[in-house]
Amino acid sequence: MIWLSWRQQRMETALSAAMVVLLAALFVPAGLHLASFYDHHGVAHCISGKTLACGETLAAFGNVAGVLRSVTPWLTLLPGLIGVALAAPIILDLEGGTYRLAWTQSITRRRWIATRFSLAVVTALAAAGLLAVLLSWYRKPLDHVFGRFDGTSFDLEGTVSLGYVLFALGLGLAVGVVLRRTAPALIASFLAYVACRLFVDGWLRQRLVTPLSATWRGNARGPNLNTDWVLSSGMSDRAGHLFGGNFQILQACGRVGPKGTKLLNGQCLARHGAGYNHAVWQPASRFWEFQGIETALFAGVGLLLIAFAAWRLLASD
Amino acid sequence: MALIEFHLDSRSGVPTYLQLVQQVRHAVQLGILRPGDQLPTVKEVVTSLTINPNTVLKAYGALESEGIAEGRRGQGTFVTSSAPSPLGDDVSKLRRSLRNWFGQARAAGLDEQAIDALLSEQRGSARARRVA
Amino acid sequence: MTAALETQGLGRRYGSQWALQGCTLEIPRGTVTALVGPNGAGKTTLLRLAVGLTRPSAGSVRVLGLDPREQAAEALPRVGFLAQEHPLYGGFTVDEMLRVGRKLNPSWDDEAARQRIDELDLPLGKKVRALSGGQRAQVALTLALAKRPELLLLDEPVASLDPLARREFLQSVVEAVAEHELTVILSSHILADLERVCDHLVILAHGRTQLVGSIDEIVASHRLLTGPRDEAEDVSRLHEVVRETHAERQTTLLVRANGHVYDAQWTVHELDLEEIVLAYLGQDAARRREAVPS
Numbered sequence: 167m168i169w170l171s172w173r174q175q176r177m178e179t180a181l182s183a184a185m186v187v188l189l190a191a192l193f194v195p196a197g198l199h200l201a202s203f204y205d206h207h208g209v210a211h212c213i214s215g216k217t218l219a220c221g222e223t224l225a226a227f228g229n230v231a232g233v234l235r236s237v238t239p240w241l242t243l244l245p246g247l248i249g250v251a252l253a254a255p256i257i258l259d260l261e262g263g264t265y266r267l268a269w270t271q272s273i274t275r276r277r278w279i280a281t282r283f284s285l286a287v288v289t290a291l292a293a294a295g296l297l298a299v300l301l302s303w304y305r306k307p308l309d310h311v312f313g314r315f316d317g318t319s320f321d322l323e324g325t326v327s328l329g330y331v332l333f334a335l336g337l338g339l340a341v342g343v344v345l346r347r348t349a350p351a352l353i354a355s356f357l358a359y360v361a362c363r364l365f366v367d368g369w370l371r372q373r374l375v376t377p378l379s380a381t382w383r384g385n386a387r388g389p390n391l392n393t394d395w396v397l398s399s400g401m402s403d404r405a406g407h408l409f410g411g412n413f414q415i416l417q418a419c420g421r422v423g424p425k426g427t428k429l430l431n432g433q434c435l436a437r438h439g440a441g442y443n444h445a446v447w448q449p450a451s452r453f454w455e456f457q458g459i460e461t462a463l464f465a466g467v468g469l470l471l472i473a474f475a476a477w478r479l480l481a482s483d
Numbered sequence: 484m485a486l487i488e489f490h491l492d493s494r495s496g497v498p499t500y501l502q503l504v505q506q507v508r509h510a511v512q513l514g515i516l517r518p519g520d521q522l523p524t525v526k527e528v529v530t531s532l533t534i535n536p537n538t539v540l541k542a543y544g545a546l547e548s549e550g551i552a553e554g555r556r557g558q559g560t561f562v563t564s565s566a567p568s569p570l571g572d573d574v575s576k577l578r579r580s581l582r583n584w585f586g587q588a589r590a591a592g593l594d595e596q597a598i599d600a601l602l603s604e605q606r607g608s609a610r611a612r613r614v615a
Numbered sequence: 616m617t618a619a620l621e622t623q624g625l626g627r628r629y630g631s632q633w634a635l636q637g638c639t640l641e642i643p644r645g646t647v648t649a650l651v652g653p654n655g656a657g658k659t660t661l662l663r664l665a666v667g668l669t670r671p672s673a674g675s676v677r678v679l680g681l682d683p684r685e686q687a688a689e690a691l692p693r694v695g696f697l698a699q700e701h702p703l704y705g706g707f708t709v710d711e712m713l714r715v716g717r718k719l720n721p722s723w724d725d726e727a728a729r730q731r732i733d734e735l736d737l738p739l740g741k742k743v744r745a746l747s748g749g750q751r752a753q754v755a756l757t758l759a760l761a762k763r764p765e766l767l768l769l770d771e772p773v774a775s776l777d778p779l780a781r782r783e784f785l786q787s788v789v790e791a792v793a794e795h796e797l798t799v800i801l802s803s804h805i806l807a808d809l810e811r812v813c814d815h816l817v818i819l820a821h822g823r824t825q826l827v828g829s830i831d832e833i834v835a836s837h838r839l840l841t842g843p844r845d846e847a848e849d850v851s852r853l854h855e856v857v858r859e860t861h862a863e864r865q866t867t868l869l870v871r872a873n874g875h876v877y878d879a880q881w882t883v884h885e886l887d888l889e890e891i892v893l894a895y896l897g898q899d900a901a902r903r904r905e906a907v908p909s
Contacts, residue, residue, distance in 0.1 A: 169718050173711065174704070263702050270666050270696035271719035272762060274687050483669040491811075496887065498834075499811070526793045533786045534811045535647050536793040 167273055171285040175255045182248050182293040189241070190300055196234050197304035203230050204307035212311075224311060231308070241301065242321040242330075245294045246359040249334025249468075250352050252286040257342030257351055260479075279476050286335060287472070294331035298323060313393030314453050320395075321367070324457035329464030334359045336471025343475040343482075366460065372397055372448070374459050379446040381406040388443055395448040402444035485523035487515060491532055499534055503542035504549075511551060511562060513574065518564040522552060617680035619644045619766045619798040620665055624674035626822075627660050634660040635822045638674070642800060642815060644765075646829075647792060649809040650802035651892060652819035658802035659699065661819065662770045665800075666696045679765060692722050695764035699771045701755040705744035709737055709754055713761075720762035728761035731787075749780025756784065760791050767791075769801040773808055785812050806892050818892055820899040830888060837891045840868045842881035850881070858894040869894045 172179070204210070209227050212220035231238075259265045269275050301322040309316075314323055321327075337358050342351035377397055381404065382388045391399070402408045448456070487510050489503055497505075510516040523531075525539045543560045546552040554560045588598050618641045626636040635657035642648050650658050663669040664676050667683030667690065676683065681690040703712055709732065717723045732739065735753050743751060752772065759767060769788070773781040789812055791797055803809050816833060818825040826833065837857070840850060847859065847866045858869040869886070 167719065170715055173707070263698070263700060264704055266668060266696075266698045267702040267704075267715075267758075268719065269668060270691065270694075270698075271716070272692035272721060273719050274691070483663075493811070496885075526790060529789045529793045530786060532811070533782055533789055535814050536789060537645075537647075537814050 167277060167281045168285070170268070171282050174259065174282075175252060175285065175289065178251045178255055179289055181251060182289060185244065185248070186293055186296050186300070189297065192234065192237075193300055193304045196231060197306075200230050200304070200307050203227060204310070209307070209311060227307075227311065238301075238322070239318045241297075242318065242363070243360070244297060245290075245327045245330035246334045246356055246363070248293050249290050249331040249336075250338040250356050250359065252290050253335055253338025253342055253355070254348060254352060256282050256286065256339065257346070257348045260343065260346050261348050275480060279479050283339070283472060283476060286339075287332065290331040290335050291328055294327040298325070298327040309393075311392070313395070313450050315393070315395030315448060315450060315456075320453075320456070324454070325461040326457055326464070329461040329468065330359075330363070332468030332472070333362070333464040334468070336468035336475070339475035340471040340478075343478045366463070371456065371460065375448065375452060375455065377446050377448050379406065379444070381442050381444045383442055388445065391445060391447050393450045395450075397446045397448065399443070399445035399447075402442045404442055406442070406444045408444055485527045486520055487523065489523070489528060489532060491534070500538045500542040500545065503528070503539065504545050507542075507546055508549075508551060516562050518562050520562045521558075522546075522560040522562070524559055616644055618642060618677075619646070619679060620800065621677045621680075622661075622664075622674065623676075625661070625664060625671055625676050626673035627657075627664060627669060628672040633672075633822050635664070635819075636673070638822075638824050640817060640824055640827045642798070642817070644798050645796065646815040647789070647799045647813045648801070648815035648817060649806065649813035649830075650800055650817045650819065651806050651809070652802075652804065652825075653896065654804055655821075656804075656819040657822040658804075658819055659770050660822075662696070662768050662800070662802060666694055666768055667691070668696075692720060692762065693765045695759035695762060695767040697755055697759045697767075697769045697772055699774070701751050701772075701775075703743045703751060703755055703758075706742060708740055708742055709746070710739040712743060712754055712758065713739075716758045716761055722763050724761050724763055728757050731757050731761070735783075747780075749776050749783065752776055752780065752784050753787065756787055760787075763795065765796065765798065767797055767799045769799065771802055771804070774803065774805075781808065788812065806889055810888055816888075816892075818895050820896055821903065823899075825895040825899055826892075833891060834886070834888055836872050837886050838870055838872050839884040839886050839890075840870060840881045841865060841884070842868075846880055857891075857898055 204227065207223055207227065209223060212223050228235075259268070265278075268278055302324070305314075305319055305323060309319060309323075312319070314320060321330075334355065337355035338352060341355045341358075342348065345351045345354075372395075380389055381402060398408065400408050487506070489506055491499060491502060495502070507516065507522065516522075522543065525536050525543075528534070528539045529536050543552060543554065546560070547554060550563060552560050553563050585598070588601070593601070620640070620642040622638050622640055625638040627634050628636075638657075638661065650661065652658055660669065664671055665678050665683060667687050670684060678690055678694055683690050683694070704715070707715070713725070713728055713732070716728060717725050732754070735750075737746075737750055737753060743754065746754065752775075756772070759769075767788075772788075773784055776784060785808070788799060788801070792799060801809055801813070814830055815828070816830050817827050842850075842865070844861060844864060844866045847868060850856065850868055850870065853874075854870040854872050856868050856870050860867045869891075
């Protein structure tokens with residue numbers, strides 16, 4: 167049965183492997199380049215201090231990644247594609263009626279389901295895991311500067327990919343077992359995956375744990391939030407209410423200072439109720455806490471969906 | 484290789500097993516099968532005719548009760564020594580008189596169809612007389 | 616000895632429609648049974664219930680004395696099943712299909728399977744989807760036979776095959792019956808395909824069994840009687856009338872005789888199997904017409 171399961175998901179396994187290999191080919195050289203730039207240009211020193219030269223170094227550093235920068239945000243779709251693809255061979259078997267061949271040999275239906283599903287899960291986790299390891303390694307230098315809570319970074323590093331891939335696989339199997347039509351099931355599952363991911367990324371994640379916040383005087387030095395996940399920041403009044411941003415007030419209180427930089431008159435702003443800075447953020451130290459919650463969330467739902475698909479098949483006619 | 488080959492006439496209305504019995508009987512009468520000869524195995528018959536093995540078993544069973552054949556465990560079914568001996572001389576005599584009869588029928592002006600009709604009529608009444 | 620297949624009031628419903636109902640029959644071991652009926656009669660449903668692919672909505676089914684779903688682990692190795700479309704994995708080669716059989720069946724006879732494929736001249740390296748219909752059917756049959764089942768269920772196995780392939784397929788089946796102790800149940804909507812090969816018959820129409828029994832017994836017990844019109848009632852008191860047709864002065868009755876038919880007034884004819892089957896199917900149709908309010 168194990169041989170048969172491998173043989174039937176041969177193409178999808180190859181595709182997943184090819185994806186991993188392709189990304190390795192892209193990201194390993196880039197990662198090495200990034201790491202060497204980090205070491206040789208003393209980027210590490212720049213994180214703490216904020217000199218002008220550092221500003222340029224950091225900008226240059228950010229550009230080393232080059233084209234890959236525009237690619238990386240899309241990589242978070244990969245666990246979705248892999249998970250849904252690995253559900254395909256099983257749904258095809260159901261749609262084409264060939265499952266009747268396997269269910270009338272000498273093995274039980276239970277064993278067929280357990281073996282096919284387990285292999286799909288193992289392959290999915292392996293592919294997603296390898297991708298996470300690759301991308302975490304690649305992003306290490308960037309993480310030192312920009313933090314791991316960076317928009318794209320969180321999705322690609324840590325353990326969340328494992329949760330995402332299980333969720334996608336679960337969706338593919340559950341929808342497929344009910345519909346018994348492969349193409350519609352895969353498309354619907356992938357769209358559902360994207361929708362749920364957007365929901366969690368954009369709305370739910372930040373509400374999972376109460377964030378920290380602080381208010382400080384306009385001309386004082388606030389907390390260093392470079393590697394933290396900043397949810398909101400800006401000018402505010404003393405109580406911490408963010409300043410709406412009345413353009414005219416800014417015009418009135420602004421003046422051109424030495425060297426041509428624009429400065430705002432603190433006292434003028436204070437009179438208009440905007441002399442402070444306020445920020446709300448999740449500290450970088452909470453990275454693993456968030457990883458844990460989100461992984462458990464997606465993996466948990468994914469496993470429930472897989473169990474549902476298995477139960478449905480066991481009882482089916 | 485089997486000694487004889489069966490054929491089936493699915494339109495004749497005669498049950499399959501009976502056709503097999505008749506063909507064995509004829510083969511024995513014509514001397515094609517002699518005492519001690521082995522009848523085709525069940526598998527051979529089944530393969531060549533694509534019929535149910537039980538039908539063959541039924542035919543061979545009928546031949547056994549008629550005393551024409553006997554089954555030997557593990558070896559097959561064989562023609563018995565007490566099977567009716569081939570008609571031999573009788574057959575040659577019958578053949579000769581039939582040849583003469585055909586010559587006479589054609590000389591009398593009967594065509595093929597008329598000869599066939601005459602044969603069927605006589606055959607039918609002979610059979611009816613036998614059954615009653 | 617336990618029957619090969621035994622059902623008690625077996626039924627299967629899809630929504631409000633019963634695909635099969637009130638099916639009670641017993642098929643003895645060592646027989647080759649024809650399961651005959653028009654399309655939609657419930658043949659596929661009955662076979663799927665027998666192999667555990669479907670669950671009964673009513674009644675029970677036993678194969679070789681076992682429940683095909685509850686005791687699947689015991690029953691499946693002993694029952695061979697060939698579904699209507701001859702399902703095989705299209706992208707697999709013939710060799711890989713044999714491997715499937717070997718991996719999934721502990722009682723798989725690989726030598727016999729390969730010998731059979733060899734005798735039939737089937738190319739091991741060819742993909743299943745590149746085979747002809749007859750070749751696919753033979754590969755599928757090899758898969759069902761090589762696990763040495765005691766009972767073989769074939770659902771419309773020759774419906775899609777040309778006459779030669781049909782003959783070769785049935786030849787393989789009867790050879791297997793001759794070689795091993797195999798019980799076979801084959802379904803078809805065409806009786807002629809199966810007549811030579813079967814010794815038992817089950818007629819299904821509209822989800823109900825119309826007739827079950829050994830073919831010899833059925834042919835021996837059914838008679839066609841022609842006689843005077845007004846005598847028909849007397850006959851029906853003694854024998855089961857399957858079909859009745861009337862001309863102005865004469866009645867023709869197709870009966871299942873209870874003992875001999877003695878009556879000088881009636882001419883008795885024997886019947887061939889096809890006529891008997893048609894009479895039962897026609898009887899069902901007539902009953903349905905009566906049941907429908909006009």
